[in-house]
Amino acid sequence: MHLAGVAQQALLDQEAHRLYGLLGSVSRQDGTKWTAEQCWQAAPLVLRINQLKKEKNAVILAHSYTTPDLVYGVADFSGDSYALSRKAAETSADTIIFAGVWFMAETAKILNPSKRVIIPAGRAGCTLADAITQEEVCALKAGHPGVPVLCYVNSTADVKAVSDICVTSGNVFDIAAKLPQKELIFVPDLLMARNLEIELQRRGTPKKVIAAGGSCCVHDKYKPENVAALRRQYPGIKVLVHPECHPEVCAAADYVGSTQGMTEYVAKSDGKLFGLLTEQGLVNRLEAEYKDKKFVGPFGICSYMKLNTLTNTMKALLNPSPDQVVELAPDVIERARKSLENMFEMSR
Numbered sequence: 001m002h003l004a005g006v007a008q009q010a011l012l013d014q015e016a017h018r019l020y021g022l023l024g025s026v027s028r029q030d031g032t033k034w035t036a037e038q039c040w041q042a043a044p045l046v047l048r049i050n051q052l053k054k055e056k057n058a059v060i061l062a063h064s065y066t067t068p069d070l071v072y073g074v075a076d077f078s079g080d081s082y083a084l085s086r087k088a089a090e091t092s093a094d095t096i097i098f099a100g101v102w103f104m105a106e107t108a109k110i111l112n113p114s115k116r117v118i119i120p121a122g123r124a125g126c127t128l129a130d131a132i133t134q135e136e137v138c139a140l141k142a143g144h145p146g147v148p149v150l151c152y153v154n155s156t157a158d159v160k161a162v163s164d165i166c167v168t169s170g171n172v173f174d175i176a177a178k179l180p181q182k183e184l185i186f187v188p189d190l191l192m193a194r195n196l197e198i199e200l201q202r203r204g205t206p207k208k209v210i211a212a213g214g215s216c217c218v219h220d221k222y223k224p225e226n227v228a229a230l231r232r233q234y235p236g237i238k239v240l241v242h243p244e245c246h247p248e249v250c251a252a253a254d255y256v257g258s259t260q261g262m263t264e265y266v267a268k269s270d271g272k273l274f275g276l277l278t279e280q281g282l283v284n285r286l287e288a289e290y291k292d293k294k295f296v297g298p299f300g301i302c303s304y305m306k307l308n309t310l311t312n313t314m315k316a317l318l319n320p321s322p323d324q325v326v327e328l329a330p331d332v333i334e335r336a337r338k339s340l341e342n343m344f345e346m347s348r
């Protein structure tokens with residue numbers, strides 16, 4: 001092997017070791033942990049993608065639900081939808097590679113329209129964003145004149161464009177509580193809408209929540225019995241759930257919050273054992289970053305998020321196909337942006 005080959009081999013070894021140091025404690029979908037060999041197989045693509053990122057002045061944002069080879073191999077930043085949208089708004093890179101689902105990549109484009117926004121997974125859906133159309137929201141508004149429309153960030157750009165304020169799982173309760181109106185329309189998560197009504201009542205700011213849409217195919221599966229079973233099997237366990245779960249599940253849990261909120265709860269807690277009724281990607285992050293703590297499920301899998309891979313991330317950088325590139329009409333960008341700016345304003 002000549003010198004260049006030796007140097008390249010050393011880089012690969014170093015990268016494979018770095019990945020294994022992080023991923024060796026992380027579960028795969030089949031319940032096994034990442035092996036040294038799997039990290040070794042990922043290392044060449046990881047190195048190539050990181051090199052391409054520099055050459056093309058691109059930034060990679062990855063939602064925590066994407067696979068850990070993306071999160072720890074190539075992402076410049078990973079987190080929940082609120083944190084990622086802030087990063088998308090602030091970046092000075094020419095290209096944003098958004099490893100997530102389609103509505104998230106649209107949000108990045110809305111917030112930074114002069115950038116090229118590319119999603120490795122192409123038009124990866126979301127059962128929430130796909131649950132309601134712009135026309136249905138307009139019909140709801142017409143039936144309730146003057147009632148503000150809050151749209152969960154898991155919604156299409158078209159739906160954001162006809163909504164007053166966008167919200168995320170991290171700020172929905174605070175923003176709704178601040179509104180002076182006693183009635184609001186909330187789309188497209190029927191379960192979060194019920195959780196919102198309950199939380200507003202609990203805070204002493206009751207409001208009527210008019211809801212339409214659907215549910216998250218990952219979080220709507222959980223039942224209160226899942227929480228009860230965890231408590232029986234592991235006395236003293238702390239159970240964390242997402243506000244996309246049924247209200248009965250939220251009522252039985254110790255903590256209800258966004259992926260970021262759950263991470264902060266684990267970071268601050270002295271506890272060593274946590275029940276996480278949420279997507280496995282978040283669990284993977286916690287396994288990598290809190291090796292002294294243990295996490296039990298049942299964990300869910302968002303098959304849309306898992307469509308992002310190292311291979312299609314490299315394609316997104318090298319030669320994206322039209323279905324990977326986010327294009328939105330200027331008037332949709334302008335109107336949808338207002339609902340996001342209202343969220344940032346009200347989160348201050």
Ligand code: 13P
Pocket residue numbers: 079080081082154168169170216242244257258259260
């Ligand atoms: P977060 O807002 O917590 O990132 O959640 C996004 C999501 O899709 C949850 O299912």
Ligand code: SF4
Pocket residue numbers: 101125126127128129154216217218219244279302303304305
């Ligand atoms: Fe949509 Fe649920 Fe997947 Fe989140 S986990 S992207 S809400 S389907």
